[in-house]
Amino acid sequence: MLERLNQAMDHIEDHLMGAIDVAELARIAMTSEYHFRRMFSALAGIPLSEYIRRRRLTLSGAEVLAGERTLLDVAVRYGYSSGEAFARAFRAVHGVGPGEARRTGAALHSQPRMSFRLIVEGSSSMRYRVVEKDGFRLVGRGTRVPLVHEGMNPAIVEFVRGIGMETLRLWEEHADGEPGGVLAAVSDHSAEDAEGTEIGYFHGVVSDTEVPRAPESLAVEPGTWAVFESSGEFPLAVQYLWRDVYTQWFPSNPYRSRPGPSLSRTRVSEDGTHADAEVWIPVERTGG
Template sequence: MEWLKKLSNAIDYIESNLDGEISYEEAAKIACCSTYYFQRMFSYVAGISLSEYIRRRRMTQAAFELQSTDTRVLDVALKYGYTSPTSFNRAFQNVHGISPAAAKSQGRVLNAYPPIKFSIQVTGGSALPYRIEEKEVMRIVGTRIPLTGDMEENKKLVPPFWNRVLQDGKFPEICELSNQFPHGVLGITAYQSSNEIYYYIAVATDKPVPEKMFEYEIPAATWVIFECNGHFKESVQNVFKRFLTEWLPFSGYTYAELPDIEVYPISKERPQEGYSEVWIAIKKES
C-alpha cells in the first residue's frame, strides 16, 4: 500500500498548487518515480491524463470563485495560470460548456470535479490470474513510432500505427521473425529518455534486423505476467489498473519502471480479441 500513499501525497501537492505552478517533476519525485511513469500510472489509475485532471480541478475552482465572488474573469484566469483570456475561455468551456462570463449568472449549471482520493476498496473479489517469472535480457525487433509525455496524445497515436503496419505489409514480416520467448506479437512502450519514448510492434528474436526495422534490448528483470481474455484494448487497460490498485499494494513488490509488454497471438491480421498477456517488470520493496 506504500505506493498508493506516495501517489496520494503527490495529489496533495497538486491540490495545494492549483493556483500556482505545478511541477510534474516535483509530483513524480513525491511519488518516488520518474515523471513519465508517474503520468503513465496516474492515467491508468484515475482514468484520465494528469494534464486533464489538473485542468478539470482548476476549472472547478475557477467556477466556484466566479459564482461566489466579484472577482473579474481576467483575474481568475491569471490566478489559475492562464495569461491569455482566449485560452482560459476555451479551457473553461471544455469543462463547463459555458463561458466564464456566463458562469457568473445565477442558475447556470456547472460541472464540479472533486479531488481524487486513492484508497483500497473491497470489490467483487474477482480473480486476477498471474504468474511471476525471471527473464534474462530480452531482444526485440520490429517497427516503432515516437511517443510523447502526454498519455492522451499517445492513445491517439498507437491505433493508427497498428493500422499502418498492417496495411503496408510489415506485420507478416515481423511475425516471421519470432523465435524467442515470449512467443507472440509484442506491443511495447519503451521509455529511454524524455526525448526518446517509443511504441514498438515487435517480436522477441535473435534474428538479424531487417531493413527499416529496429532492435531494442529490455534488461533482465522479474516480471509479473497477467493473463487476460476479451477485447484487447479494454482488457489490457483493465489489467494495468487492477495491477496498480489491487495487486501491487499487497504484493511486496514495487514497479520497476521498465518497458511494459503486451503479448498478442500471431495472426495474419491484427488480433482483436482472445487470449493475451501483460508483462510488467517488478522488484522487491526495499
C-alpha cells in the same frame, strides 16, 4: 502506496492556486516521477496534468459565478497569464466563456476531488513473474496510431491487417527469443497522453537473425520486466489486465514502472471473442 498517493492528492488541493511540482508529488508518494504519472493515469483514468487543469477550472468556475473578483483576478489566481488564456481554457472545459457564464449564471462542469482506495475482491489471482533480461531486438514493422483506452483500436487493426496473416506466420517461425511469438510494442506512450494522442506502435518478433518481410527494428535495452498473464473476453480482458497491474499489483509489490517499451502478446480465438494475453512491463525495484 495508496495512502501516500492520497497525501499527494492533498498536496495538489493545497496548491491549486500556485505551482504544482510533479517531482514533489512523486517525493510525497515515495516513488519516481515517471511511475507517479503512470500510476495516477491508471487509477484516475485521465492524465495528471488534465486532472489538475480540470480541478483549477472547477474552482475558478465557482469564483466566476460568485462575482466577487474580476475575471482577470480569477485568471491570475489560478495561474493563467492572461484573460484570453483563461477564457480559452474555461470554454474548453465548461463549454462557455467566463464572461458569458457570469452574465447568465450558466451551469458549469465540475471535476470532483479524487481520492483512492483499494478494493480487494478476492475472486481471481493475478499470474505474474519477474524476469531479468539482456538487451534484445524486435524486428517487424512500425507505425503511429491514435491512443484508444477501451475497445478495439481501428488504426492498429488496419495496420496489422495490412501486414497480413501469411507474413505474421512467417515472422513467428523466425522468432528465436523471449518474449516468444508475434509481439505488439508501444515505445513512446506517456502517462500524460490523452485519448487520441498519437503513439508509436511496433509489431514484430524477437530475433537476432534476418526475418523476411520485416524491414524495421526496435532495440530494447537490458533490464527487469514484470510479466503478467490473462485469459478472457477480447479485447476487454487485455485492457483490464493493464488496469489491474497498476491498481492492484504495483501498490502491493516493491516495484515501480520505468521508461521503456511495453510489450504484449495476444492469441485470439477463431471466433474473435476470447484471448490469452501476456504483457511485459519494464520495472525497477523500489527497495521497499
